[in-house]
Amino acid sequence: MDSRITTILFIKEDLIMEQNSHFTKTEWKIYQYILSHLQQITSYSLRQLALKINVSPASVVRTIQKMGFKHYSDLCRQLKKENQLDDVIDDVTYQAKYYFNQPIIESYDKQIQIFKELTSNCKDFLFFGIGTSSDLAAYGARQFANNGQNSFVIKDPFYPIQKTHGSYKDKALIVLSVSGETPQVIEPVLNFQSKGAKVISITNSSDNTISKLSDLNFCYLLESKIVSKTLNVTTQVPVVYILERLSRALNSL
CATH class of the missing domain: 3.40.50.10490 (Glucose-6-phosphate isomerase like protein; domain 1)
Structure with a gap:
């Protein structure tokens, strides 16, 4: 499995991705926003991200902790690292591999x-x-x-x-x-x-x-x-x- 795909999944394997299980409705909304804006997230501060989604910074923190990160900065650091990995793979192949390796x-x-x-x-x-x-x-x-x-x-x-x-x-x-x-x-x-x-x-x-x-x-x-x-x-x-x-x-x- 491509290392970029593996690490970008964030969420622990035993975390069931269902809105009404581990995630609250608000946390599910935040999680989906993050997955849909992976390249933009690193340019936002915690407060800016919360404003983009119209939620509280505390809700963002709770969500990323359920995704396996201790701090928001840890999430951003991981994303920056992955964005610096080689881009030889074309965009369609990257998106397809990412999709098929999602727990969803x-x-x-x-x-x-x-x-x-x-x-x-x-x-x-x-x-x-x-x-x-x-x-x-x-x-x-x-x-x-x-x-x-x-x-x-x-x-x-x-x-x-x-x-x-x-x-x-x-x-x-x-x-x-x-x-x-x-x-x-x-x-x-x-x-x-x-x-x-x-x-x-x-x-x-x-x-x-x-x-x-x-x-x-x-x-x-x-x-x-x-x-x-x-x-x-x-x-x-x-x-x-x-x-x-x-x-x-x-x-x-």
Whole structure:
């Protein structure tokens, strides 16, 4: 295992990464922010970081201690050390290796079981996203079809849905969004949910609007990569992985 990937995981192996176990809601929020801003953290003081997340410095300290660091300066020192390691590995490979070595991968087993129970009575699987997520939604729909499920992709955020209450109670909407805050995605989610659809989301973190609206959320906790101020180029390797795991969990062939 790449040493940079190993040491940057921070969290002890026996610490279960579930919001309601070792981390409080606030600590989980802080943890996710740190993992999503690894390169920026070293430029912040403890107080500045707390202000960025809108929490108290004491909450940040408690969180990093649960991550295995005694002081905030220890966290920054470790990050600076890792940032100085050789950068021969390309960014996509680095992010993918980092992702697959996160303890969060193990938590998917329990979530997939919940997914199977949640969708046990669903006859149709609808996939939705915009931009790159739209293309991945199409990929997800094809994977589900390959594994024997009735699946469709919705590419139009203004797609009309039946107005009858409960008309989508036998359907599951799998929505993809890196940020989980895109208005053109949030509104359709609300519409489908109001008509009875089960909502499963795949987002970068679980601290966003779409994940909180969902019946079940899968997050992958990678540092967001934004270019030209608005273009999100965060690797989508985790999304493909999650979609394939979900499709095969329901394999009826």
